[in-house]
Amino acid sequence: MLLHRLRLLPFLPVYVAVYFLFLYLPILLLPVFSFNDAATTTLPLAGFTTKWYASLWGNTVLLQAARNSLIVGVCVSLISTILGICAARAITRYRFRGQRPATGLIMASLFLPEIIVAVSLLMIVLQMGLELSLVTVILGQVVFCIPYSMSVLVSGFEGFDRSLEEASYDLGETAIGTFRRVTLPVVAPAIVSSLLVTFTISLDEFILAFFLSGTEPTLPVYIWGQLRFAAKLPGVLALGSLMILASVLLLTAAEVMRRRAERRTQATPAP
Amino acid sequence: MSSVAIDSSPGAVKPAARGRWMRSEEARGLAMISPTLLYALALLLVPVTLVVAYSFWTQNYLEIDRSFTLENYRQALTEPIYRDLFIRSLWISLATSAITVGFSYPVAWFISFHGGAHRNLWLFLVTIPCWTSYLLRVMSWKVILGYGGVLNTGLMSAGLIDQPITSLLYNANAVVITLVHSWAAFAILPIYVSLQKIDRSLIEAARDLGDGPMRAFLRVTLPLSMPGVVSAFLIVMIPTVGDYVTPKLVGGKDGVMIATAIQAQFGKGANWPLGAALSVTTMVLVSLVAAAVVLALRLVVRRIR
Numbered sequence: 001m002l003l004h005r006l007r008l009l010p011f012l013p014v015y016v017a018v019y020f021l022f023l024y025l026p027i028l029l030l031p032v033f034s035f036n037d038a039a040t041t042t043l044p045l046a047g048f049t050t051k052w053y054a055s056l057w058g059n060t061v062l063l064q065a066a067r068n069s070l071i072v073g074v075c076v077s078l079i080s081t082i083l084g085i086c087a088a089r090a091i092t093r094y095r096f097r098g099q100r101p102a103t104g105l106i107m108a109s110l111f112l113p114e115i116i117v118a119v120s121l122l123m124i125v126l127q128m129g130l131e132l133s134l135v136t137v138i139l140g141q142v143v144f145c146i147p148y149s150m151s152v153l154v155s156g157f158e159g160f161d162r163s164l165e166e167a168s169y170d171l172g173e174t175a176i177g178t179f180r181r182v183t184l185p186v187v188a189p190a191i192v193s194s195l196l197v198t199f200t201i202s203l204d205e206f207i208l209a210f211f212l213s214g215t216e217p218t219l220p221v222y223i224w225g226q227l228r229f230a231a232k233l234p235g236v237l238a239l240g241s242l243m244i245l246a247s248v249l250l251l252t253a254a255e256v257m258r259r260r261a262e263r264r265t266q267a268t269p270a271p
Numbered sequence: 272m273s274s275v276a277i278d279s280s281p282g283a284v285k286p287a288a289r290g291r292w293m294r295s296e297e298a299r300g301l302a303m304i305s306p307t308l309l310y311a312l313a314l315l316l317v318p319v320t321l322v323v324a325y326s327f328w329t330q331n332y333l334e335i336d337r338s339f340t341l342e343n344y345r346q347a348l349t350e351p352i353y354r355d356l357f358i359r360s361l362w363i364s365l366a367t368s369a370i371t372v373g374f375s376y377p378v379a380w381f382i383s384f385h386g387g388a389h390r391n392l393w394l395f396l397v398t399i400p401c402w403t404s405y406l407l408r409v410m411s412w413k414v415i416l417g418y419g420g421v422l423n424t425g426l427m428s429a430g431l432i433d434q435p436i437t438s439l440l441y442n443a444n445a446v447v448i449t450l451v452h453s454w455a456a457f458a459i460l461p462i463y464v465s466l467q468k469i470d471r472s473l474i475e476a477a478r479d480l481g482d483g484p485m486r487a488f489l490r491v492t493l494p495l496s497m498p499g500v501v502s503a504f505l506i507v508m509i510p511t512v513g514d515y516v517t518p519k520l521v522g523g524k525d526g527v528m529i530a531t532a533i534q535a536q537f538g539k540g541a542n543w544p545l546g547a548a549l550s551v552t553t554m555v556l557v558s559l560v561a562a563a564v565v566l567a568l569r570l571v572v573r574r575i576r
Contacts, residue, residue, distance in 0.1 A: 115530040204403065
């Protein structure tokens, strides 16, 4: 009877369910153990506690790292979104020679092992005699974030109806005025989405920050330092859970914005 | 800069000035993309070129000897320690990308063909885990697979095993499992995109002409989705070959990969030219293997057809 029922189970949906379980289980484990009243990650669970979260609050090194991450994240998301806007606009609005190689170069960091990008940036920074600091982390993470911000923005700009801008020019508006009053309102959701996505990437990025941060750790670099000490694990789990929550919230907001952008460009009346 | 270029455009609309208009369109496009392009040139192309240059130089204590030499490459390719690391890194990235693509294809197919109105939601759910911190995901696998970890203690309290299984963590398998988990979404997305592009009437035609579902899949769907499979393969394989965190945290002694050796040359080892040669060799080798895999995949698909 059981065997019969098993055969009736559609194979593919079950497979997809198992696949999703595999994707989500590791991520859900961190929050589960961050509330567990034990210093080790063993089953069965020992009981509920919030003391690991409480222990985070008084930790000044951690708060400093969080501040560093925030500074880096805001700068990286702003710079890479501005650069992404330039590139996305150039690609969707104009046709010019060298467009493909230019796009290829801008997107290239996606297709390189991250350690090689990190090492090459480290070399050029030290070669130029610069000190490693949050600035070098920002410079490096922007290289890594531009491809993401560009793809979000290109899909946001693509459906944009050019004749709206032309109408605005014909009615005597300047280029900047047209951008502000015609283009920006339509593409704003895509820009917000790009800001959120790049901020999330920067918040979670480890390798570049590890190589380029010098003495000012970001949150992932701080976590890396803590992983050597088994006793610090529960605190790291609590911190990690908070970071995962932040990522999920930011990404959900970005996705909502991206969909709004899609709807807006599609809603523009056809010429 | 662009405002100047656009201000001159009203005159350019006249058909007589079409050549000039084309040129100004080109100029405007280039002006628009130039900030981003310059940034990528300065912080991606120049640094990578510097790495290539360094790989032909020599470290003399604190000085760099800039005369051309292939000594670094000789060392990178012949010293057993580096040769082993290269072979293991390539093997791990090859296995990871094959497994990731193989396991992800059905999911992409499911979302594309049976996702219904909620396709975008499905895709979003696939990507969420891959966007959360990579470091935390690797750490989580360490927590799962460890000696006193979730899997071992869970199985023990369920009475399935008496002693912890020691072979779960600190080996190449643990590295592959963790990497497959990390890169799943990067494989699903390109495959999904190419499946979406397939004209469904082609599959119906195959079915109408007497192909069973499996044959229709092998002869129509699979070959047409090959571009997605190839890009999924590349997008997983090339970055994973240089992975640093995963081997460090879950690889142990048997899971060390080339990134650890590269990092050592820029840290303790302080031999930048050798580190540069190892980096360049990694890129060249992974490109060669990736090209071979792409060719092999194309051949296999042609055979099936």
